[in-house]
Amino acid sequence: MRTATTTTATTTTTTTTVLTMTRRSAWLVNALFWSAFAVLEAVNHGWIAGLFALAFFIAPDLTMLIGAADSSRLSHGQLAPRAVPFYNAAHRALVPIALMAVYTYTPITWAPIFAALCGWTAHISYDRALGYGLRSKEGFQRA
Secondary structure, eight states: HHHHHHHHHHHHHHHHHHHHHHHHHHHHHHHHHHHHHHHHHHHOOOHHHHHHHHHHHHHEEEEEEEGGGGGGGGGTTTOOOHHHHHHHTOOTTTTHHHHHHHHHHHSSSOHHHHHHHHHHHHHHHHHHHHOOOOTTSSSOOOO
């Protein structure tokens, strides 16, 4: 009886590990795609598009500065609870993807906007590929 339980637990752990690695690999492919697209936009449309792509690649993590004053009172790896809503909003992949759809179907044609959205999407994708996700309301990484 114990052998069957151990085998089931091992199989579940192996399946979870394979799913996690597959998911992270897909996010990495996504990140590389959006990074290449941001570079392409910068090459095709000039340094302003490149600057916007870089700025929006960095910007989502600037939300962590909101709670920087509280860092001495927080546990290791914890984000200040007051920064969590801003962090989570900036790290939801649906936001830049939805904005790309809006950009595509509106008469706006300024390329740096699209380059910025590519950089933002690349940032979120790299985070997910490296295992960083959204935060709980207490500021810890969600499982």
